[in-house]
Amino acid sequence: MSLVTDAFVSQIAAVEPWPENAALYQPLKSEQVLLSDNASCLAVQAFLKMCNLPVQVVCRANAEYMSPSGKVPFIHVGNQVISELGPIVQFVKAKGHSLSDGLDEVQRAEMKAYMELVNNMLLTAELYIQWCDEATLEEITQPRYSFPYSWPLNYFLVFQRKWEIKRKMKAIGWATKTLEQVFEDVDQCCQALSQRLGTQPYFFNKQPTELDALVFGHLFTILTTQLTNDELQEKVKNYSNLIAFCRRIEQHYFEDHDSSISSSTKLSKGPTLP
Template sequence: MSLAAEAFVSQMAAAEPWPENATLYQPLKDDQILLSDHASSLAVQAYLRMCGLPVQVVCRANAEYMSPSGKIPFIHVGNQVVSELGPIVQFTKAKGHTLSDSLDDVQRAEMKAYMELVYNMLLTAELYVQWCDDATAAEISRPRYSSPYSWPLGKILAYQKQWEVRRKMNAIGWGGKSLEQA
């Protein structure tokens, strides 16, 4: 998100209090959600609970396609839709809810850097293991990811997701790594 867009969202968010009917969307919990998506959803839920903000969790088969960024989880608060943990934290901060008020600017910057590093490395490793390296893991992930969709669409979407992950792995230099190297 650009700085101008972030500033606009912050101003809009600050103008309204947190509603009681805020909704967090994620894929189907028992059938479809992947480990990385479940971890992201739990992180958002934990953060919102720690801030004392009510949120209702709704599972939808097409949650990934409902999200403005194509990434999950995402929240619907009033007339705002925000996806991914970082932007959700910024959004709640704009509404006056934060967990880092007691930290100075350097500590806050270090905390954010460490969180991003750990999140990106763990997510990358998990995606690699789940979709790219082991044929068995890919055979488990494809049916799980495509489970809510009928035959040709489910198969197409699962392979599309696998190709997307492989492109990402190749872009960051993980395409040729073995499971031990990841």
């Protein structure tokens, strides 16, 4: 967000307390949501739970088109609608809730750098696999993305989204990468995250930050999503401390609290998406 927009959102957000009927909107979970969107939605859910802020998860087939940015998830809080993790973090901070207030300037800069790494590597890899790997595109992405729509709209929307993603990949230099090179990028990202986490419960010792929510969203989703092959999951499974990290957050913030992550999505129970 721009500085002006950021200041405006902060001013509006600070006026009212967090309501009990706050809602988080995302695509249909069992039929429609894709790997990257599910990861982003879970990251925001984790962040709000870490802030101890109640939110009702609402699944809508047209959530992407309801969002002010065209991306999911988005939250509806009072009269405000805010989409994506970054703006949501700023909105929540304006209401007096922050996970990173205890960090010093150096730590905040480091946290932001690792969040950029996750977005630039894991999120981009997820988008590449969904839209640029032909097997995944045909078997998973096309039927799920087009699920709510009838022909010819379903065909047009898939074609449009595929074109947008491929244009993005070309702009960032990923268009010429092979699937194996993408998997290697994921492995390097996981290696960096594993080294930073070490034996700590969270990336900055004993308390979670926005980085923990973001990493959990992506890694948990990768670990519990069935794709056309297991290579992406295997890259994450090579790092035992990242697996333990995901279990720790799942158990502390999701188990026995609500049905946002159903019993079928537990790491021990396997994937939830076809």
